[in-house]
Amino acid sequence: MASAGLENGPGPSHSRRGNATGMKCTRCRLPAEVQLRQHNAAFCRECFILHFRRQVERAIRKQRMFAADEEVLVAVSGGKDSLGLWDVLHELGYRTTGLHLSLGIGEYSEHSARKTAEFAEKQGLPLITLDLSRQETDVSVPRVVAFTRRPPCSACGILKRHYFDQVAVERGFSVLATGHNLDDEAARLLGNVLHWRADYLARQRPVLESTHEKFVRKVKPLFRCSEYESAVYAFFRGFDYVVEECPNSTGATQLLYKDLLNRLEVVSPGSKLAFVREFLHHGHAGFITAPVPPPTACESCGMPAYGELCSFCRLIREVETRRKRRNQAGS
Ligand code: SF4
Numbered sequence: 001m002a003s004a005g006l007e008n009g010p011g012p013s014h015s016r017r018g019n020a021t022g023m024k025c026t027r028c029r030l031p032a033e034v035q036l037r038q039h040n041a042a043f044c045r046e047c048f049i050l051h052f053r054r055q056v057e058r059a060i061r062k063q064r065m066f067a068a069d070e071e072v073l074v075a076v077s078g079g080k081d082s083l084g085l086w087d088v089l090h091e092l093g094y095r096t097t098g099l100h101l102s103l104g105i106g107e108y109s110e111h112s113a114r115k116t117a118e119f120a121e122k123q124g125l126p127l128i129t130l131d132l133s134r135q136e137t138d139v140s141v142p143r144v145v146a147f148t149r150r151p152p153c154s155a156c157g158i159l160k161r162h163y164f165d166q167v168a169v170e171r172g173f174s175v176l177a178t179g180h181n182l183d184d185e186a187a188r189l190l191g192n193v194l195h196w197r198a199d200y201l202a203r204q205r206p207v208l209e210s211t212h213e214k215f216v217r218k219v220k221p222l223f224r225c226s227e228y229e230s231a232v233y234a235f236f237r238g239f240d241y242v243v244e245e246c247p248n249s250t251g252a253t254q255l256l257y258k259d260l261l262n263r264l265e266v267v268s269p270g271s272k273l274a275f276v277r278e279f280l281h282h283g284h285a286g287f288i289t290a291p292v293p294p295p296t297a298c299e300s301c302g303m304p305a306y307g308e309l310c311s312f313c314r315l316i317r318e319v320e321t322r323r324k325r326r327n328q329a330g331s
């Protein structure tokens, strides 16, 4: 986690007490504690918090993510991004409820659930927690992976998408916000561009509108905020969040792309923001071709599907089939 006296990118280092180089806050001229080279600005603690919240506010307004009176379901993992997002939305006056999925990934999941619950209690915010190992079929990530041999993140993605929609629909929410930040979006964009995945590029937006009654609008209010800014916000606000990464994330291609983009950012500050912003302004429209047919209803669970069964029910079927086969072989 970054310390105070914060600077992203190269240049003179700053002491923990900040302002070792006499930098002034761009906004109020008091001693600055953090320098944001991509914005060509430096901020004191108070002005940074304001800057961060304004970035989020601007993203919500410009991208028409949700209305002021709409209640937002916030997907919270216990990490700095999702807890920061929840905090900002609450501070901006939105009505919010957190949704935490307990994925069953050992200590990582236990810490995540604990930090999320502590945060919710401290802020007095409502939280829904869903333990995947306690569903009709135990669908904790390690168990699904053990039965299906799918890559963990692929199985986890299917489970998250399903339960996010299911909980939102059951509880009457029309919008779900996730804590994806600028670094996540830039890395995803780079991956999609490197492989020219035209259909993925067509869907890479900070707002994904609902195309089915059981498919809620998905929004990413932090898409303009870098991971660094998100870490600084959490630090300045004094959050206690899960610092360790999910053990399944090591070696993910996404991390390689993030590293490449960070190296680019060092020599050319603002590259990440420009890459994502200009794609949305000028590139994205070029990838929208014929309208994608809306999903139908899954024959088993009624959730959106592009075939007889949704990807979640196909996954469950796979788990159940292999479990039965193993049991038969063992008996
Ligand atoms: S790294 Fe993969 S398995 Fe871990 S939480 Fe993220 S998507 Fe799920």
Ligand SMILES: [Zn+2]
Binding pocket: 025, 026, 027, 028, 029, 030, 043, 044, 045, 046, 047, 048
């Ligand atoms: Zn200031």
Ligand SMILES: [Zn+2]
Binding pocket: 298, 299, 300, 301, 302, 303, 309, 310, 311, 312, 313, 314
């Ligand atoms: Zn289904």
